Amino acid sequence: MRNAKERNITLKALDFNNQDLADAVRNTITVIVPFSVFFFLGMPSAAMGVGTGTLLICLTDLPGNRAEKMFSAWLSTLTFSLLAVLISLLVSNIYALPFVVGGLTFLLLMMTSLGQRMGVIGMMGLGVAAFTIGLHPTNPLAYGMYIAIGGIWYSLVSLTQAWLFPYHSLKRALARTKKNTAALMRLRSIGYDMEASLAGFNAKNIKLHLKLTTDHELVRRLLLGDRFNISFEDISGKQLLKESILLIDLYEKVSALHYDYTSMRNTLAGSGILEKIRNLIGFTADKLESNTPVQANFDEFIAEIHRLTVASEKHRDLVAGIVVNLEETGALVFALDDQRDLDTKMLSKQFPAFLTEGKISFKMLKAHLTYDSQVFRFALRISLLMMAVVLVVAMLPKGSYGYWLPITLIVISRPSYGMTMKRNIERVIGTFAGLIIGWCLIALNLPIALQLCIAVLGLFLFFGFLLLRYWVSAMGITLAVVLCLSIYHGNTTQILSERLLFTLLGCLIGLAATFLFPVRHSFNIKIAVQQAISTNSDYLSAVINNAHQDVIQIKLARKQSYLALSALNEAISLVAREPKWKRKELRTLRQIELLCFQVNALTAALSIADKDLSSLNIKPIADLNYCVEKLNEMQHGQVFALMPLERLDGQLNLSNVAVKLKTIFSAS
Known part of the structure; x- marks a missing residue:
């Protein structure tokens, strides 16, 4: 019991939950298995192609329902395999390749106007182009087939999971929503602590509100966007639907706990009520994140606050509204575990009104075909950069790892200067850390099997922290790449130096390019x-x-x-x-x-x-x-x-x- 509790504390400190951990393990295994199979069968070209396809399509698998995952699977596989064949055919043509890559870059980045999922597919399509230039396949059709096999393999794994565990993404989203709601409640409790400073309170409050807005938007999309789930006939589905609706209502209750804390502290000082309210909010937050607290203890807290209020009549009106809110908040939290009354009052025909992102329409794309559009300006900027960068890479001697330059550019480039700078810093820190660790491990001359195991761990870090701590993710993928290439090619000094050189160069170019067709925020x-x-x-x-x-x-x-x-x-x-x-x-x-x-x-x-x-x-x-x-x-x-x-x-x-x-x- 103690070990499980310590594990949960560790995951919480890393901003992890069990679903994040499971997904990172799944993605790592899904990439490693086909790569290992083809490599040990003596087919290194197939191993690289299938591994690349699996890795890149894996990164397009955003949280979503089964219909969204099915759509993403076939579109990604088709797009990536066609791109792989086209770039392979032109990879030796130094004159045509930059212009083709530039044009494709513009088209792929304009997919962002069609929604987040389409935007990610477009961005990973650029990754296919960059890797293809680096791998320089001699058989375009075979390489395109390998990319398709990797996509089909990952899609089978992902869709099988979606069919066997249809509510996996929803459970993951609900777990994060509970975590952030509990964090907002604990922030509210600080307002009732006489000793706590209120400096920075409003900034933290707004930050948590933004997280919860994003959380609830994802929950709504997962709930309402799948024709398979819309009826929620089974008990698990009904329970999750109930939890989703209760959490939305709970968010409203917690938002309503926002008061003029300075005035309240002055009024209730010395009454003992503030401490009881603070403890009750913390108790309720603990219940939201775990099932340990019980209803009887909650009722005791409420009864004690009532006794203190009765003893101090002048505080009755002020405290009454807070107590009602706390009672209703607690009722919602305890109702989350209640298996009864699973039928929602919300009608199916009312669901679509809550969806923000509608169906894909080319009218959305047409609306962004103007120079005033941020998407258009960003796509134009990166397409010109890719043309220039690909031209430089094409002129480098054979055996160079110059394709890391366009990959870095793709990874760190963002529409705004601030976002690109943040990504740059994280990329450089992660790359430095990965290179230093990799160099030390190679210098120790560890057994190849152990180095490969560490590379697998690096790949796990890449998947596990990609959206949480990007510098850790960059460190993991750098470590994995350095170890694998060192084992395969043996040019350790070249690998380390070129990884550093092209990463720094890509970061500098990406940052400087924010002033080319800048986005006017x-x-x-x-x-x-x-x-x-x-x-x-x-x-x-x-x-x-x-x-x-x-x-x-x-x-x-x-x-x-x-x-x-x-x-x-x-x-x-x-x-x-x-x-x-x-x-x-x-x-x-x-x-x-x-x-x-x-x-x-x-x-x-x-x-x-x-x-x-x-x-x-x-x-x-x-x-x-x-x-x-x-x-x-x-x-x-x-x-x-x-x-x-x-x-x-x-x-x-x-x-x-x-x-x-x-x-x-x-x-x-």
Whole structure:
């Protein structure tokens, strides 16, 4: 029991869960098996081709339902095999190859406009082109077949898992949602700790909100996007559907725990109530992540808070609303394990309304065929870079590992300067670490079998940390590549030096290229602010006008508000990461972002209040709409000229927060 608990603590520290671990092991084995089989059969070319196909198609396997995985499997396999054959045919033609690769790069990156899954397939298609240039296959048709075999092999494994365990991706998404919801609850508990500092509280709060918005969006897509799962006839499916809906409602309850903590601390100091509330929130968070706490202990906490409240009549009104929220939060958490009442009140015909990303349409692609599109500018930039880089690689002597240059460029390039810089730093750190460890292991002259086992461990690190700690992932794949190539080719010095050289060169080129057809993130700020305020207004209106009537309408409005807040935070973050000479003053925008999150949290508290809201003062809605109207009159650059408020303190209620927003825009 103790070992299991220690293992869970370790995984939690690494931001891992059991599903992440299982997927990393599966991916590692799936890549190693065909590579090993063909290699030991004396077919090294087949081993490299099948291994490459398996690895790259593995990276396109995003979380999704069975229909999405099936679509991704056949499209990836077909696209990659055709690319492999085409590039193989032209790999010796130094004049045609750069132009063909440049044109294909543009087309593949434009696939991003069709959604995340299509974008990943396009990006990995570039990986196929880069590896093909490096491997320089002599038989194009055979190489294309090997790539296809690798894709089919991985797809069979992935689809078999999806059919045998249809809710694997959903369980994984729910586990992460529970983890982040519990983290938000623990952050809330800090507000009730007299000794804890509130410095950085709002920034951490917003960060967790963004994580949960992403988590719930994935859960909705997994729940609602598969025709196989839409009926949820079996008990497991119904239980997961119930958990998903309860977690969405729980998110709203936890959001409503946001109060003016400074004022509350001053009011309740010395009463003992703050400590009990803090302990109860922590207890509930522990229950959410594990099944250890029991209902009886929760009831004891509630009873103790009631006793303290009765003993202090002046605190009764203040604490009453908090206690109701805590009781309802606890009820939702304990209901997650309840196997009864599995029939949801949500109708199947209402499901599609909650999906953000619809079906693939070429109208989506057409909308981005303009120079103003971020996708278009990024695709144009990388296509020109790939043309130049491929031309350089084609002129390098045979036996060089120059293909690491385009691979590095593909891996680290992002639309914005800040994102590319972050990826660069992680790539360089991981590569240095992998090279040093690899050099030490090779110098020790370890047995080949042991070196191969360490290479497999490196591949596991690559898969396990690809989305969590990229520098660890880069270290793992560098270690695996260095050891395998050293065993196979033996040119250790060349391998180490060229890996370092082409990685650094690729990082520098990728970073410098962000100024070629730069993505103008500042142009998105006005729209993001407008959407955040507008959706908050719609959410508040839905709560007031549909209280206790149209619950679905409120949930839809809440979802749109969360997504808009997430988009606003991302837009501000991208502008903040621009080069120093291009950065704008963001204090006012940070204030607007905070106020928008406060409006959202206060609206969530209203939506769960058990009282008539029809007579509620609607002036906050009018103030929010005023802000939207002022934004309509502004040019993009004028948003950065808004003057910040000197102070943001005061009572934390809808009227006060909405007035603060209005004051910011009134001064424009």
